[in-house]
Amino acid sequence: MGLGVSALPFTFVAHLLAVAAIVMVLFWNIHFRGGLAWEATNKNLIFNIHPVLMLIGLIIMGGEAIISYKALPLKKEIKKLIHLILHAIALVLGIVGICAAFKNHNESGIANMYSLHSWLGIGVISLYGIQWIFGFVMFFYPGGSESLRSQSxxxxxxxxxxxxxxxxxxxxxxxxEKLTFLESSAGVAKYGSEALLVNFTAIVTILFGTFVVLSSISSAPGEDDYSPI
Amino acid sequence: MGLGVSALPFTFVAHLLAVAAIVMVLFWNIHFRGGLAWEATNKNLIFNIHPVLMLIGLIIMGGEAIISYKALPLKKEIKKLIHLILHAIALVLGIVGICAAFKNHNESGIANMYSLHSWLGIGVISLYGIQWIFGFVMFFYPGGSESLRSQSxxxxxxxxxxxxxxxxxxxxxxxxEKLTFLESSAGVAKYGSEALLVNFTAIVTILFGTFVVLSSISSAPGEDDYSPI
Structure with missing residues (x-):
């Protein structure tokens, strides 16, 4: 891979989109959805932890972990450690975020694991964990042989x-899925400000991810002893 | 780009998944949803054209158009024509499929263009059209200069x-979105056979797309005067 253009401009745009996405998801869940709580009589507050942690964790921290390995002007060993730690934080926040959804469902009598979102979500968190473990064992500790690492x-x-x-x-x-529920059963207006906010948060999230992917297939700023991509 | 492995095995898997996805979407809309019709008193039959044409058109034909340029053992000029025609068919089926959704909404009094699906859908069909026109002008007729083509x-x-x-x-x-509507307002069971069919059709579609992308970043079987990727 490699686009032949510098990754740095893409990473700057990604950081700006990340800040926008974090502000939007927090504003949605605090201002429109009543805030976040792990224990609450209003079970909706437990659910609200789910979109906040999945977005800030798996998507933003995960994206920053990808970008960090490409864009930071540091030695490979230090970049590797940062990449590993950011992905670990992403994974832990993702797992806690998924637990919040199950906790809300179980305490509210809502069925678990029937939707495409839930199926893909469990698949993604499992693959993310496998990828992290593979990366740790192969590239960090104990580490594969030089040829095995450059092949993999x-x-x-x-x-x-x-x-x-x-x-x-x-x-x-x-x-x-969440907005469809809110529109069909909680009286949220289809063209109202909350609906627009949620849709634009999704669009900003997709744009952030696009710039993360563009960063990862572009050229790193410094030289390295083997190309990361 | 280029994975350093042959694209051909990926394309065979993609063709198999394409057949499975087509059978599944037709079975869903004919057996469970009552069939397809452009004019009908039961407006749901008009809607049913939408998922069938979007999947068979934009996703399957579009995917085969991508694969064809990589995998067919033909001269570049012929591959280019096939790539262009398959993408044109994908685009036309996609546009007709979108018209079916609007026709159903308008005749049933359902709001248009409020959901993330509709926003992204209009965005995708527009970008698809722009990409087709760019490809036609730059690589087919009148065609850019040799250096412009290899740069672009x-x-x-x-x-x-x-x-x-x-x-x-x-x-x-x-x-x-469609399954959520069916489950929340048309009494479709959350763990019933129709729900499982729709979710697995989506999974097969995502797998098909993954193999299309893998094909496109793998090595072409023959030599060519410039590499397509």
Whole structure:
């Protein structure tokens, strides 16, 4: 892979979109949906943790983890550690976010695991975990042989990008599913300000992910002892 | 781009998944949803044209158009013509499919263009059309200069893949949106056979798209005067 253009401008746009997405998802869940709580009599507040943590965790932190390995002007060993830690944070926030959805469903008597969003979500978090473990064992500790590492790096990148694009698709499904429920049973207006906010949050999320992918297939700023992509 | 492995095995898997997806979407709309019709007193039959044409058109024909340029053992000029015609068919079926959704909405008094699915759908069909026109003008007739063509081909491939992945995401949103309506207002069971069929059709569609993308970043079987990717 490699587009032959510099990754840096793409990463700057991605950071701006990340900030916008975080502000939008927080504003939606605090201003329109009543806030976040792990324990509450209003079970909706438990659910609200789900979109906030999935977006800030799996999508934004996961995207920043991808970008960091490409764009930071640091030694490979340090970049590797940052890449690993950011992906670990993304994974943990993602797992807690999924637990919040199950907790809300179980305490509210809502069925689990019937929708495409839930199926893909469980698939994505599992593949994300497998990819993290593979990356840790192969590239960090104990580490494969030099030839094994250079052979497996394009597959690590490709599989990572596929899982990340699946995560973006799953997030989009989640925005649409939640808004459809709100419009069909909670009286949220189809062209109202909340509906527009949720749809634009999804669009900003997709744009962020697009710039993350563009960064990852563009040229790194510095030289390295083997190309990361 | 280029994975360093042969594209052909990926294309065979993609063809099999395409057949499965076509059978599944037809079975869903004919057996479970009552069939297809352009004029009908039961307006749902008009809607049913939408998922069938979007899947068979934009997703399957569009995917086969991408694969064809990579995998067919033909001269470049012939492959280009096939690529162009298959994408034109995809685009026309997609436009007719979108018209069916609007026709159903207008005749049933359902609001248009409020959901993320509809927003992304209009975006995707517009970008698909722009990409087709760019491809026609630059690579077919009148054709850009040799240097302009070789400079723009990676961007044509990249933009095409981004639009195609967006189309796959939009299709997934459509499956989820329609099934959510059916489950919340038409009494379709959340774990029933129709729900499972629709979710698995979406999964097969995503897998098909994944193999199309894998084909397009793998190695072509023959040599050519410039690499298509």
């Amino acid at each position: 790096i394009p597959w690590h990148v490709l599989f990572g990008l596929i899982v990340y694009v699946l995560a973006l698709g799953t997030a989009s499904l989640g925005f649409l | 081909i990676p961007w044509h491939v990249l933009f095409g893949l981004i639009v195609y992945v967006l189309a796959l995401g939009t299709a997934s949103l459509g499956f989820l």
